[in-house]
Amino acid sequence: MSIRFKAITLGIISAFFFSITFVVNEVMANAHGYWGYTAALRYLWMLPLMLIVNKLFGSNVRHVLGIIKRDMKSWFIWSQVCFVLFYVPLCWAVNYLPGWLISATWQLTIIFGVLTTPLVRVKTQQSGYVRLKIPTKAIPWMVIILVGVFLTVASYITHLKHIAPLLFAIIAIMLAAVAYPLGNRQIMATTDGTVTASEKVLAMLICSYPTWLIIATLSYTQVGLPSAPQLLNTFIVALCSGVIATVLFFGATQLAVHDMKSLAAVEATQAMEVIFSVLLSLLFLGHALPTPAQLSGLCLMVFGIIMLSIRE
Secondary structure (H helix, E strand, O other), X not given: OOHHHHHHHHHHHHHHHHHHHHHHHHHHHHOOOOHHHHHHHHHHHHHHHHHHHHHHOOOOHHHHHHHHHHOHHHHHHHHHHHHHHHHHHHHHHOOOOOHHHHHHHOOHHHHHHHHOHHHOEEEEOOOEXXXXXXXXXXXXXXXXXXXXXXXXXXXXXXOOXXXXXXXXXXXXXXXHHHHHHHHHHHHHHHOOOOOOHHHHHHHHHHXXXXXXXXXXXXXXXXXXXXXHHHHHHHHHHHHHHHHHHHHHHHHHHHHOOOOHHXXXXXXXXXXXXXXXXXXXXXXXXXXOOOOHHHHHHHHHHHHXXXXXXXXX
């Protein structure tokens, strides 16, 4: 199995587990769970889970703290960007948009991920560290993916009576779509090949944990304690998306970090979240079957992903 194929496969698997987030978050929003708790509790749950994962993988907290100390400022700043500025807007947006629509709009991260590629530096034998370049040949396929996203959500948009909440929610999702790849790119530039994906996630958790505690405290002042179902649902999201999906995705990007084409293909696999989100919504939320326009959009996205992944 080639490194490229392995990275893309891991990306697709991570997309499935990421898609669970959009569905479960919609469940919590429908049950009037406070969005601040939805965001904070996921990451509060993740810390003990990631401590276990790192222990199983032969790492420990002391080693991870040593990694952070090498460049504490960068770890602290970009952990907030990659985790906090990514997830808080998504959790807020679910109050106004269904999970599958958020998942579709989230695919803007594919474009933003490629645009932030020059932030990554890789080491070469000839000239030391060099910055990667944007693969311009990938852009047409990314446009096709985004056209597919538009077709998928178009029927929903046309039925809206009040456009303002949608616009604010889309702006929030766009912020998240920029923050996640930007933070990930900067952390990748900070680390070397010896830092594993699980260590990377744990380090970012440790650096962002005070922020999540603050958000949880502010949520308590607004609505009191979270409900038992919200505690359970955020644990499910933490396990499936926060631990399994994040470790798989970071592992995939780490495999592809020296090859811009493979890295772009890995990030493009996250468009599969839309397909998985729609299917899970059909199965567990009772959503209607996709309209012809939505089905056409899904097919376009799959086509774009395949072409982006196999292009040379």
